[in-house]
Amino acid sequence: MNSKIVLITGGTTGIGFACADYLLGLDYRVIITGRTRENLDRAVAKLGINCIGILSDTSSLEDIDDLVAKVKNQFGKIDGLFVNAGIFKAASFQETTESLFDETMNVNFKGAFFTIQKFIPILNNPASVVLNTSIVVFRSFANTSIYTASKAALESIAKVLNIELAVRGIRVNVVSPGVTETPIQKKSGMTEEAISNLLEHFSSTSPIGRIVQPTDIALIVEFLLSDKSQVLRSEKVIVDGGTTL
Ligand SMILES: NC(=O)c1ccc[n+]([C@@H]2O[C@H](COP(=O)([O-])OP(=O)(O)OC[C@H]3O[C@@H](n4cnc5c(N)ncnc54)[C@H](OP(=O)(O)O)[C@@H]3O)[C@@H](O)[C@H]2O)c1
Secondary structure (H helix, E strand, O other): OOOOEEEEOOOOOHHHHHHHHHHHHOOOEEEEEEOOHHHHHHHHHHHOOOEEEEEOOOOOHHHHHHHHHHHHHHHOOEEEEEEOOOOOOOEOOOOOOHHHHHHHHHHHHHHHHHHHHHHHHHEEEEEEEEEEOOHHHOOOOOOEHHHHHHHHHHHHHHHHHHHHOHHHOEEEEEEEEOOEOOOHHHHOOOOHHHHHHHHHHHHHOOOOOOOEOHHHHHHHHHHHHOHHHOOOOOOEEEEOOOOOO
16 A cells, blocks of 8 residues: 655646546545646546545645645645646747746746745655656747746756755656647647647657657656655656657
8 A cells, every 4th residue: 555645736637637647546645736626626536536636726825825734734744746737838939928928937937936845844754846847948949938948947946956955855856748648739829730730740750659648757757756766866857758869
């Protein structure tokens, strides 16, 4: 029986949902968050009674405080935190508005930053934190400037946290997915045709001959959350089927 308790931000769809499903299958106790009631209820219904869903907008510090209080009240402390909630909206550098800049940074970086900070008091010793960044941090794609900046910022704090939080037994590692087939593409504002072309391009040019699926990422995230990776610090696992080789 696995007694570990893991919280996944943004666990209602895509990578977060696949991770929740995989962890639950290994008897982890899993808490997921999402900012949309309908998506959260649908996800919890699919994941089953061992999954707890808490509505929480990661870009709101008040919501994060409320989330931490609820988790503390119900579970005391947790063993793992998968900092996964994120958004991507395609825009050229010249078209990127202040509002898109703020929205992206508030969810992908500010929200992630303060989620980690506010969870520290209720992370067990030892505990594992996994940051979901992206291959965009080291491979450039047009129309991703603010998304890339948000993920680079998130990735950049992993080393600092590993130094500062070592005394608390908290370790931090990074999962860096390649293009993965999830609802994020549709939410990005891309047309069906553009999504189809993107997925086809990354399938046909990938050494594995297919697009990465959320379930591929789940195996790696579980490894990074588990004791199997307990000596890793700031390790970045690129899960892209070799597309960036
Ligand atoms: N798919 C890819 O190609 C890819 C590649 C590299 C990295 N990633 C990263 O992987 C992570 C998950 O993305 P995904 O591809 O699985 O997309 P997704 O299916 O759209 O999942 C995003 C999740 O984040 C949640 N979320 C978004 N904004 C939130 C907020 N303000 N507060 C709380 N939850 C919020 C969504 O919840 P709602 O249901 O409330 O919207 C959803 O559960 C993101 O950080 C993304 O940047 C994805």
